[in-house]
Amino acid sequence: MKETFDAIVIGAGVVGSAIARELSRYQLKTAVLEKNLDVCNETSGRNSAVVHGGFAYDTGTLKARFCVAGNQMMEQLSKELDFPFIRCGKVLVGNTDEDMAQLKRTMDQGAKNGAAGLELIDTDKLHQLVPAVVGKFAMWSKTSGILDPFLFTVGLAENAHANGVSFYFDREVTGISRETGEDGKTHSHYVLDTPHGQFKARWVINAAGLGCKKISDMLGIAGYRVIGSKGHYIILKKELGALLPMPVYPVPSNTYMGIHVTPTVDGNVTVGPDADTVDEFSYYGVPQANMDYLAESAKSLWPHIRKEDQIRNFSGILPKWVDENGVIQDFKIEIKDDIAPNAVNLVGIESPGLTGAVPIAQYVVELMREREDFQENPQFNPVRKGITRFAACTRKEQAALIAENPDYSDIICQCEEITRAELLAAIHNPLGVTTMTGLKYRTRAMMGGCQAGFCQMKIEQLLEQELGISEKDVCYSRKGSWLLAGKLRDGQA
DSSP: OEEEEEEEEEEOOOHHHHHHHHHTTOOOEEEESSSSSSSSOOOOOOOOOOOOOOOOOOTTSSHHHHHHHHHHHHHHHHHHTEEEEEOOOOOEOOOOOOHHHHHHHHHHHHHHHTTEEEEEHHHHHHHSSTTOOSSSSEETTTTEEEEEEHHHHHHHHHHHHHHTTTTEEEEEOOEEEHHHHHHHSEEEEEEEEEEEEEEEEEEEOOGGGGGGGHHHHHOOOOOOOOEEEEEEEEEHHHHHGGGGGSSSOOOOSSSOOOEEEOOOTTTTTEOOOOOOOESSSSSOOOOHHHHHHHHHHHHTOOOOOHHHHHHHEEEEEEEEEOOOOOOOOEEEEOOOOTTTTTTEEEEOTTTTTTHHHHHHHHHHHHHTTTTTTOOTTTTTOOOOOOOOOGGGGGHHHHHHHHHHHHHGGGGETTTTTTEEEHHHHHHHTTTOOSSSHHHHHHOOOTOOOTTTTTHHHHHHHHHHHHHHHGGOOOOOSSTOOOOOOSSTTTBBB
């Protein structure tokens, strides 16, 4: 029997999770269908983790509008959802007359977009802000910042769940059909096919990210061309973080912000991205040539990049909607009443989707409310409390935590000082995640200098014990990404 909902969101990235949270403000039975085993497994967690100022997007576009709005509300969201956000600013560094002219154009565009805190600065001010930077002048964006994209998305999803939204993982939508009313013409419900049964809903929201074109086609809204822009990154160890107080960017082109160096909220430094056009949306490998190119290119901005300081690499893919000439388009957020009534179709939600996720979600819900009267949920609570980070506590606070729960005294991940208590909280999180990366992104376990060399198997065993599953059932991230493939010899794992 199909379970019936008022609204189903397809995709549990940052935008889909934000939409789910906004829908939970109303008396609606809402569900989220996600093809992966956790939230934030694709574009939402594979980016620079920068909160943009809003100056880089054409005036009058949805990208500019939502970026500025999202930037302005990020402190409040950080307090409500308990995720780290630092308004550290960023600089766009130049050296030539052409660079200065481009920065002035960027300043002008930012002012028209409503972006605050933009200032052209000279060499002395630039080196005061970022002592190690190479450059003669810069545009300083004072309101830009950095956040943890995983915890932002987790916060949105957990808060949506606490307010009544159901999340279903490993539910890739493979087909969509429509049911009509008794008159045979009026829209009644959508029926969504997944490998684990069908779901039924009056409203469907396509927040599928990299899968947006596929879902759009299923809804009958065809004709969009979506390409993948793959960006590669390298991660530097924490010792380098003290030398980089804010992101450092080159002067941007009209379509690309360039390879930049960015501190993380936890003290690491990321270098990237480059931008390769790809047709394959599921391969995240990082070739050595790309890593070398990133390091050499970024040294012209920030020279403290050495191969021995690199601890990991990753990549992400942006779904870019382009026209017949390959020109990148604005966000598309639409309801085609004549083709797919009660379906909100989001196409090409790329950067600044992380910054603008909540304004995007608010816009989606307003489009829905223009067509249907939603009753507010009087029990809606915007506050979500995350996992207490033991390493971030004072000695007095740590002692109090240990006195209350002895599991805080058992440090499993030495590099990041992650305790058994934090890992247990992550395992038993409200969304019910069962993967190693689900624990990694919620706690930072396995993210230190050894890159899980010493703690991974301890964490894997803890996951087995707490969930009552076999070692053969533990996945690293995606379905089929088995952590263990077999035994070395009889009697040994």
